[in-house]
Amino acid sequence: PSWFFDTSVQGEGTVDIPTHLVDLAHWTLFPVEKIDIHKDISLEMANAWPTSVPLAVYKRITNQK
Secondary structure, eight states: OGGGGOHHHHOOHHHHHHHHHHHHHHHHHOTTOOOOTTTTOOOOOOOOOOOOOOHHHHHHHHTOO
């Protein structure tokens, strides 16, 4: 559906997948240790950019003419 591409409805795709990757990293590296997110983790830097979808591809995906 077209709303899938509307970040005001769907949200940012980058929010979900990296969250799971971070969870897996913690569980893999520290399987029995409790991690305090306020003491043990810090965000040093982050970048985000849009994914361009050509109009023809958008129309095909959303079944629009």
